[in-house]
Amino acid sequence: MIKIKSIATALILASIAFISCNKEEEKSVEEQVLNLPERQFDYASLNLPNHFLTNAGGPLPTSINGTDNTPTDNVITNEGATLGRVLFYDKKLSANATISCASCHKQEKGFSDEAMLSSGFKGGKTGRHSMSLLNARFYQRGRFFWDERAATLEEQVLMPFQDTVEMGMTLGQLVSKVQGQTYYPKLFQQAFGSEEVTSVKIAKALAQFVRSMVTYSSKYDIGRAQVAAPGAIFPNFTPEENMGKNIFFQAIPNGGAGCFGCHTTEAFISANIGPQNNGLDAASTSDLGAGAVFPNPAFVGKFKTGSLRNIELTAPYMHDGRFATLEQVVEHYNSGVKAHPTLAPALKDPNGNPIRLNLAPNQKAALVAFLKTLTDNSVSTGVKWSNPFK
Numbered sequence: 001m002i003k004i005k006s007i008a009t010a011l012i013l014a015s016i017a018f019i020s021c022n023k024e025e026e027k028s029v030e031e032q033v034l035n036l037p038e039r040q041f042d043y044a045s046l047n048l049p050n051h052f053l054t055n056a057g058g059p060l061p062t063s064i065n066g067t068d069n070t071p072t073d074n075v076i077t078n079e080g081a082t083l084g085r086v087l088f089y090d091k092k093l094s095a096n097a098t099i100s101c102a103s104c105h106k107q108e109k110g111f112s113d114e115a116m117l118s119s120g121f122k123g124g125k126t127g128r129h130s131m132s133l134l135n136a137r138f139y140q141r142g143r144f145f146w147d148e149r150a151a152t153l154e155e156q157v158l159m160p161f162q163d164t165v166e167m168g169m170t171l172g173q174l175v176s177k178v179q180g181q182t183y184y185p186k187l188f189q190q191a192f193g194s195e196e197v198t199s200v201k202i203a204k205a206l207a208q209f210v211r212s213m214v215t216y217s218s219k220y221d222i223g224r225a226q227v228a229a230p231g232a233i234f235p236n237f238t239p240e241e242n243m244g245k246n247i248f249f250q251a252i253p254n255g256g257a258g259c260f261g262c263h264t265t266e267a268f269i270s271a272n273i274g275p276q277n278n279g280l281d282a283a284s285t286s287d288l289g290a291g292a293v294f295p296n297p298a299f300v301g302k303f304k305t306g307s308l309r310n311i312e313l314t315a316p317y318m319h320d321g322r323f324a325t326l327e328q329v330v331e332h333y334n335s336g337v338k339a340h341p342t343l344a345p346a347l348k349d350p351n352g353n354p355i356r357l358n359l360a361p362n363q364k365a366a367l368v369a370f371l372k373t374l375t376d377n378s379v380s381t382g383v384k385w386s387n388p389f390k
Contacts, residue, residue, distance in 0.1 A: 032389040034183045041384035043081035043212040049225055052216060052266045056229040064265050069142035074154060076208045079190040084209025086187060087202060089387045093177050094121045095168035104130045108380050110313035111213060116321030120165040129321035132314045135307035137211040138267040141274060146303045146319040148275055149293045157206040158199060171199040213385060215309045215376035244370030247363055257333060257357055257367060261346050263308045270305035276344045277301045279337035279354055280318060301342050312375045326368045334359050
């Protein structure tokens with residue numbers, strides 16, 4: 001009897017603690033205070049270094065010229081991006097006030113998620129790994145999500161709100177929730193000259209905030225600014241990092257890994273027009289990728305190629321988060337590429353078989369060391385991209 005009473009008491013105490021925690025969580029959301037600076041942060045100015053804007057020569061472009069997908073009717077303003085920041089972090093804008101955009105796109109994780117699959121407002125799991133939002137501004141095709149189902153960033157930012165797993169609302173409910181918060185009228189007035197709330201304005205503000213997330217102050221950039229071309233020896237790099245950089249930029253026939261062929265320009269974004277198949281699987285079964293969006297067998301198993309900047313922060317990797325480390329990613333390209341029917345040509349050898357780089361252990365370690373030089377903590381820790389609710 002003593003044991004039974006003890007167990008019952010423990011269960012009661014646990015239940016009380018659970019209820020208290022839930023009430024405390026609800027209370028914290030209700031009592032969250034918006035803390036914005038009196039003088040707005042500068043989101044509109046993008047002072048890119050010269051190497052971002054000038055081609056260094058060679059068969060592939062190094063400048064980001066022509067890759068900016070910002071539409072003419074939604075240029076970044078300080079006021080618009082400030083509104084976008086508040087919308088991005090506001091948990092009240094989900095069905096049960098528990099999830100915000102930032103819940104699945106965490107600043108310290110390169111605006112990605114450390115979980116393989118993110119949790120939605122009821123605890124359900126997303127279908128794919130959270131894609132990093134960094135450098136979303138630079139992609140010549142301008143489409144978004146792993147399968148590129150969204151034609152623009154303005155379209156993409158509204159889709160999680162309407163997803164039955166992620167945030168669980170309709171656009172009408174979203175507009176109503178925004179209208180119900182006392183801090184939004186002033187922000188909409190400043191951003192758009194009117195307090196009127198519409199889903200179009202919400203989309204524009206969020207897109208402005210996301211497009212402001214550009215990285216260009218990494219160890220790589222410090223070295224790149226001191227040389228004429230990315231292939232030169234960087235004076236601030238270790239011998240290992242310079243070796244890894246050489247492997248990254250060198251074509252496969254020349255002893256390199258040919259990474260720059262798919263992660264081109266100083267933003268390290270996709271140079272290819274459209275999603276690609278990087279040989280993760282020999283066949284597509286549960287996830288057809290872009291093949292489920294575009295009615296053409298040539299798109300089956302293909303996914304969008306994201307920027308490599310801040311890649312050190314965005315683990316796990318790939319659309320399903322199957323690789324926990326950069327070492328595993330490198331090994332995939334070294335020895336694990338599968339012969340999928342839509343495998344990217346860049347990943348085939350002259351005989352049409354999946355490439356085998358056969359890199360030595362020190363070469364693979366050097367490639368990982370180089371990838372870590374692309375980390376720019378100014379965005380992952382910068383206050384103007386952080387949670388404004390305190």
